[in-house]
């Protein structure tokens with residue numbers, strides 16, 4: 001693991017350093033988190049853990065919640081509340097659970113009746129919640145998006161969400177530094193999405209594993225903030241922990257006037273800009289890996305397979321196994337061609353489409369919609385298309401687009417114009433592909449079943465998706481649109497997104513804040529649910545059958561598909577494990593060839609994967625929960641997706657990295673022979689059933705200590721209260737704009753469309769507000785008043 005940097009520092013080194021509360025000798029870092037975004041899918045179990053342990057949210061003023069994955073994108077004209085609006089029961093429960101939680105913990109929340117609701121990675125920047133030099137986390141892998149601001153932003157699992165809610169810190173390790181430099185000018189029709197698809201094609205989906213990528217070079221500098229966000233968004237598809245771009249004038253211009261950014265030209269703004277301007281990598285800073293790309297080598301790029309690294313220029317043909325050297329990639333190619341229903345050698349532009357989707361946290365910002373609208377203006381979508389949809393990333397993007405008439409352009413062309421949400425990016429809501437349907441999509445993942453079981457996804461930029469919609473096949477936008485000069489949006493045009501929400505007085509579903517006294521005593525919360533991250537099972541030695549898998553880049557969508565993410569519990573997910581590979585999608589019967597359906601592997605306690613990058617992709621902690629519930633507590637592989645790797649430890653599981661090919665082969669041979677192996681964490685060895693050593697392995701000593709002793713790391717971190725408090729005092733002094741000041745400026749309460757609070761509570765709430773009881777107790781941290789109190793005061797004024 002890389003150690004602290006002495007000489008010239010990179011942007012990542014600087015932001016990391018400024019947030020270290022404590023660094024242990026083994027490299028374990030307690031990192032302060034400035035901004036925590038929360039959504040409905042990965043938070044229920046975290047809030048449940050807090051409630052069971054009677055813990056509070058430490059910094060409600062640094063926490064922002066919204067609902068995005070489950071929300072239907074149909075018209076909200078008649079929206080009254082979630083209970084009536086969301087038809088699917090599990091989705092409804094997940095959305096309502098978030099509403100209960102934000103109310104119980106007094107968090108700021110943009111619900112479905114609020115114009116500011118949208119995909120979590122769109123609303124953070126839009127509100128100025130995301131700021132340069134901050135640490136930003138969310139229980140979502142595409143948190144990397146926010147790195148476009150020079151923030152250190154990364155996805156975390158649900159146990160870590162709980163840790164951040166309770167302590168505003170995270171236990172982490174230093175990542176490696178990687179630089180991707182793109183110089184020169186992009187050709188017309190080529191956009192930032194093509195840059196990132198090209199980069200991933202070059203480095204592979206494991207290329208950035210263990211690293212934070214800094215994107216730099218003249219081509220990146222020339223991009224608008226929104227275009228930079230699309231690039232950082234997909235750093236995770238390149239395997240990186242995060243992506244970053246150094247803040248510059250483009251960044252500062254973008255932030256001007258954002259509701260939660262410091263007020264422009266105020267002393268606070270000047271102080272902030274002075275600090276933000278220091279966030280450049282020093283001359284002579286070194287990187288562990290460097291990649292150089294000439295912008296003129298990038299063509300409009302499209303994916304052909306089931307991994308984001310499976311890309312070719314639109315002028316290319318579908319590759320075949322012979323185009324790859326590596327055996328694992330040859331195998332993956334055969335599998336991908338079969339899934340995608342494609343033949344090697346087919347020109348990409350001959351591939352006929354069924355659907356087109358313009359949306360997602362990668363490409364549903366106003367510039368994306370503008371550029372796509374420019375392509376389709378005055379034209380019609382191809383008659384063979386079953387459906388073409390545009391899903392704005394947030395309510396404010398939608399409003400802005402409508403004020404520019406973009407909705408009309410799309411509707412006239414034959415597109416559906418929808419409400420904000422994740423939509424068909426992952427199909428946790430009603431927008432999905434049917435089996436074998438082929439879709440041109442501006443989203444970021446083309447995994448098997450990603451947009452719907454059996455659905456086939458081709459990733460591309462918004463202008464390319466627009467061109468595809470007109471042609472009905474994969475198409476080259478350069479042959480469709482007239483590019484007089486460059487297609488690039490050089491810098492963000494000043495976009496006035498109207499932050500107004502509906503008149504709170506006239507609305508029936510005003511925010512309801514629970515009685516704070518009651519909350520601080522923790523007695524509003526039923527504490528029956530057993531599962532919480534507090535107190536982990538111990539891991540010392542494990543002896544058992546190991547199931548062999550020879551697949552590379554096994555993503556968490558494959559480990560547990562999206563339809564199983566709608567639970568609000570941690571338990572019972574074993575039957576969902578590898579669902580699409582284990583069960584026939586039509587009959588539901590077991591697929592006999594799949595390893596976990598065979599004896600003796602039905603009883604496997606260990607998984608041995610000989611391909612790299614196990615658990616890449618989404619941050620869903622449901623993946624380790626499903627493995628655990630099946631009975632697997634140890635995974636052995638050459639490398640892991642970073643978030644998955646962290647998530648396993650939080651559940652008392654052990655991921656073992658074996659990079660020595662011969663040792664891995666020895667272990668795999670035992671697994672294939674159906675013999676037991678023994679993983680000994682104390683001795684850090686793997687032995688065969690006879691006790692002969694097969695391999696040794698490394699684990700960070702703090703993690704090892706926690707696993708062996710079954711320690712709850714939230715409890716451990718809470719013992720560091722003094723250090724965290726001192727850090728916060730320094731933060732208030734040095735970077736005062738981070739203390740939720742933006743919230744204090746807001747007018748109008750934040751709405752919660754939760755099921756109404758029972759009448760009895762309402763009466764009590766009103767009484768306590770009027771009499772002033774139950775105000776600030778339990779919500780003060782270091783003299784900082786939290787948003788709960790601010791919201792409460794505003795309500796008092798309203799009354």
Ligand SMILES: CC(C)[C@H](C(=O)O)[C@@H](O)C(=O)O
Pocket residue numbers: 041042069139140141142155426565617618619620621
């Ligand atoms: C639901 C969430 C955990 C997931 C992620 O982490 O990425 C989702 O946003 C996705 O895109 O798969």
Ligand code: SF4
Pocket residue numbers: 068069119120140142360361362421422425426443444
């Ligand atoms: S990748 Fe898709 S599902 Fe995940 S946050 Fe972004 S839009 Fe939502």
